[in-house]
Amino acid sequence: MISYRRCASCAVAGLLAVVCGCTIPPAPKKGLGYAAAKMSVEADKSYSKGNYDAALINLNGALELNRAIDNLDGVANNLNAMGCILVQMQKYDDAMRYLNEALQLSAQTNDLAAQATSYGNLGSLYETKGDIGKARQYLEKALDLDTRAKDDHGIAVRLNNLGKFLYRHDNKEKALAYFQRALDISKKGKFRSVMASSMNNLGITFEDQKQYAKALSLYEQALAIDKDEEDLESISLDLLNIASVCEKSGDHARAVQFYRRAKHVNNFIRHRERIEKCDLALKRLDLKLDSAE
Secondary structure, X not given: OOOXXXXXXXXXXXXXXHOOOOOOOOOOOOHHHHHHHHHHHHHHHHHHOOOHHHHHHHHHHHHHHHHHOOOHHHHHHHHHHHHHHHHHOOOHHHHHHHHHHHHHHHHHOOOHHHHHHHHHHHHHHHHHOOOHHHHXXXXXXXXXXXXXXXXXXXXXXXXXHXXXXXXXXXXXXXXXXXXXXXXXXXXXXXXXXXXXXXXXXXXXXXXHOOOXXXXXXXXXXXXXXXXXXXXXXXXXXXXHHHHHHHHHOOOHHXXXXXXXXXXXXXXXXXXXXXXXXXXXXXXXXXXXXXXXO
């Protein structure tokens, strides 16, 4: 089972672009378009800190501005991002509505990369809702669209997302190949955050195979990248991954150290579920360390 995985789909800029493959068109230097772009950037900052409510407020403001100037590309990007944040908040019906509207708009503009984003996001949502057949169909469609658009960044993101889907549904060999291909593409394109995501996915694969040294090396490389990017959301996951592999490999003292660091970051970004995971792990490790003395 893959745990502590970063979000499978979002779209604005920075972190939100990394995990879904969508990018914002170049912003104008002034006017409503500039204001909308600034609000999208602020939304990304809030998302990276785990403040989903603030991210949605900024995205909603950007959405209204983009609608006012009839910027369909901007509207589609905002809708995608809002839909994906709503998935994180487990508001699935609202997310489906936003994501379907984004898909309709990107089809109107014949933007293949934007359509890929919408298909990928919807595919991840369908999997969450248990429609596995439709999920795979949409995820594969997303990869095909990005391939046709020759969007390497999007391709790397789709490969990661489709790989995670395949891994969860018992095609681990193909998933591993997808993760490696995503890493190769992201290294070539210098897509650093996508590179970190690929490393985490490969690390989880090796961890499940009990190749702990390989997994740990990949997790540590991902953490270094995410620290450079100042991405607290991803750092919190990296720290949990390192803690997990340390615990499984028997390095309980180091596992405690990283669970504590992970808890500190998740307290800061107010991620209750991960805080609870840290607390449970620390209690479990306290018992193991006590019995070893």
